Amino acid sequence: MKSAAFEYHRATSLSDAFDCMARYDGQALWLAGGQSLLAMMNLRLANPPALIDIRGIAGMSDIRQSGSIVRIGALCTHHQLLTSPVIQSAVPLLAQAVPHVAHLAIRNVGTIGGSLALADPAAEYPTVVQALQGTLIAQGPAGERRIPVDEYFVGLYQTALQPGELLIAIELPVAQAGQQFHFDELSRRRGDYGMVGLAAAGHLQAGACSGVRLSFLAVGDGPVLARQAMAALEGHPLDDATIRQAQQALVQDLQPAGDLQANAATKLHCARVLLGRALAAWRTAS
Ligand SMILES: Cc1cc2nc3c(=O)[nH]c(=O)nc-3n(C[C@H](O)[C@H](O)[C@H](O)COP(=O)(O)OP(=O)(O)OC[C@H]3O[C@@H](n4cnc5c(N)ncnc54)[C@H](O)[C@@H]3O)c2cc1C
Known part of the structure; x- marks a missing residue:
């Protein structure tokens, strides 16, 4: 089966992405790695009028440690997490979880943001973020908001993200001694x-x-x-x-x-x- 027809836009910046989303009244879907979304569209489980490709937005795939927090850009691929020395040393629980996510080909393109936005109950990252009491950083046209993990997962494949809102980063605490x-x-x-x-x-x-x-x-x-x-x-x-x-x-x-x-x-x-x-x-x- 193939997906229904849809329009495609490649966003060059956050403001470009939100301008584009506004043209579809928040009904378009963000495209990250496409490893779940494209399959869902081909099965006609998702029929968005348009996909807005966010992979060209700068600054959304960095992994940065600052003090006691590691901030992971939503566009970080599973492979980036697997090979990041910061993740290995500062967030060992995440480092232990990534090898369980899918296979090499999927890990090369699938993203942590896509996984946390999809909120599959069998996915690994939601449990890691919950165990570590992480914070999810969402952005909409009106600005940024921080969502504690205990308020983020609200039901089956449902999160606190509003239609048209973008998950831009995840913050996790640095592991402490002991x-x-x-x-x-x-x-x-x-x-x-x-x-x-x-x-x-x-x-x-x-x-x-x-x-x-x-x-x-x-x-x-x-x-x-x-x-x-x-x-x-x-x-x-x-x-x-x-x-x-x-x-x-x-x-x-x-x-x-x-x-x-x-x-x-x-x-x-x-x-x-x-x-x-x-x-x-x-x-x-x-
Ligand atoms: C064969 C196979 C096996 C897999 N096995 C596993 C597994 O064992 N464990 C696991 O966790 N996953 C698994 N996956 C899924 C994989 O990890 C995906 O990469 C992930 O679920 C979605 O990430 P993505 O970047 O591909 O997102 P997409 O497929 O591009 O998007 C998924 C959804 O999230 C939305 N979205 C994407 N990014 C954002 C964002 N930044 N902000 C807001 N919304 C966003 C999209 O609009 C879409 O609704 C598997 C996939 C396949 C095909």
Whole structure:
């Protein structure tokens, strides 16, 4: 199948992009890597009157560390993230997640902004941004606004971005000394969307857990924060009993629907396995 007819514009700057979007009353779609959008159009799941290609806008694919924050331009490709020394050293959780995103050819063109704007519940980046309490920077014709991650994912493939608004960057905190990170997912084949995945961040001080954030993928409408499991860890030593309690608490946090990859019970089991592995790895490393 091929897409319905559409108009194509290549924006040269942000103001050019918004002028162009205004001509379509906010109904055109931004085109970044096209790795999800073009497939959706070919399947007639999306039928925009026009695509506005944003890849020519300068300054949207930088990765910059400034103080305790790393700012990642929305047009950064998965490959750029994978090969960035700043990401490797300052945002290790993201560095661990990128190799799980798709395959080489897709990683060369797909972007972090496209992934976070699409908000696929099985995507890796939403869980990383949620675990790290990142901030999403959106821009519209009226200016810029900062959206904390807890307000950004609002439903299945839905975000707080308004029609015609552009995600321009993501800010993530620089890893602190003593902080632990773990990303892992279970998928049928390497590069496939995960059956279940986990992004975890937290501190281990004097053997006790604090400030742990656990974000799961492919178990809900978006990234799911496992609040009860996080509470089961807070202030406790990372021993076998605590790990078991956190794993058991996941039944209150996750109510996955079965999908083509696995039924609900299998997903819950996989989530517990991933959490057990993450916490065991932290204990070994500490
Ligand atoms: C075979 C295959 C396997 C894949 N496996 C995975 C996987 O395992 N994990 C994973 O996470 N992804 C996977 N993907 C998706 C891939 O990561 C895409 O790159 C990503 O989801 C979308 O990024 P993009 O830059 O291609 O965005 P596009 O396809 O260009 O856009 C996606 C949507 O986001 C909007 N958009 C794009 N950029 C912006 C922006 N800056 N501001 C506002 N809206 C914007 C577009 O209008 C569109 O609605 C896979 C894709 C394929 C084809």
